[in-house]
Amino acid sequence: MYKETNKRSIVKGISWRVVATTTTIAIVYFFFDRLDLAIAAGMIETVLKIALYWFHERVWQKIKWGKKRIDPFNLWFTGLPLSGKTTIADRVYEELQELQIPLERIDSKDIRELIPDIGYTREERNRHMHRIGNLIKTLQNNSVSTVASFVSPYRESRKAIREMVKNNIVVYVKADVETCKERDYKGAYAKALSGEYQNFSGVNDVYEEPQHAEIVIDTDNTSVEEAVRIIVKYIKKNHVK
Numbered sequence: 001m002y003k004e005t006n007k008r009s010i011v012k013g014i015s016w017r018v019v020a021t022t023t024t025i026a027i028v029y030f031f032f033d034r035l036d037l038a039i040a041a042g043m044i045e046t047v048l049k050i051a052l053y054w055f056h057e058r059v060w061q062k063i064k065w066g067k068k069r070i071d072p073f074n075l076w077f078t079g080l081p082l083s084g085k086t087t088i089a090d091r092v093y094e095e096l097q098e099l100q101i102p103l104e105r106i107d108s109k110d111i112r113e114l115i116p117d118i119g120y121t122r123e124e125r126n127r128h129m130h131r132i133g134n135l136i137k138t139l140q141n142n143s144v145s146t147v148a149s150f151v152s153p154y155r156e157s158r159k160a161i162r163e164m165v166k167n168n169i170v171v172y173v174k175a176d177v178e179t180c181k182e183r184d185y186k187g188a189y190a191k192a193l194s195g196e197y198q199n200f201s202g203v204n205d206v207y208e209e210p211q212h213a214e215i216v217i218d219t220d221n222t223s224v225e226e227a228v229r230i231i232v233k234y235i236k237k238n239h240v241k
Helices: 006-032 035-061 085-097 108-114 122-141 155-164 177-183 188-194 224-238
Strands: 074-078 103-107 145-149 168-174 215-218
Touching (some): 006 035, 074 085, 074 155, 085 103, 085 168, 085 224, 103 122, 122 145, 155 168, 168 224, 215 224
Parallel strands (some): 074 145, 074 168, 103 145, 168 215
């Protein structure tokens, strides 16, 4: 997605003003056959149009009719490792970008690469979720919505996120452990089963299913495309009208 920069907008405005002024000069010269009169008319028209446009914009800034306010929201994808959270969240993020709203993507893998020594105990995970909540809160204070995907296995940490951020939408990406094992191309489940990985959600640590998720996606029975459609439809209906 491309964003219009201020520099580009200014250049476009100047180029259009040159075209409009040149057109005015040409029309006046065509009818009166006087170059001095044509140039004078073009200059007067330019000054008047700029002044009128400035006044016109200031008036419309004070008029609330037709303005659409979009309160920032947080899509929180949770589920077992390899349940499909990241895949679906990435696709949803791409779809929502087309709505041209301020939006950021936050994924557990990216965060752990930035902060590698987070840890996986219950206490460490909960503390980590508190950091993420503060990050999302800061983004929301700047009118930026978020699409976040984290295993977030404990109810208390998900509850903390809900209390910290506005318009929190929990998307429970549900999948059977056996299905997740089949998708595990990195062998993480095998390492957890062998004891190499500790505190691995769904194997040697609990995953507490959300009890009040706004959206539940059963990836055993729902395709990625259908999941994306369901989630985007929910956002359009409830948050981006």
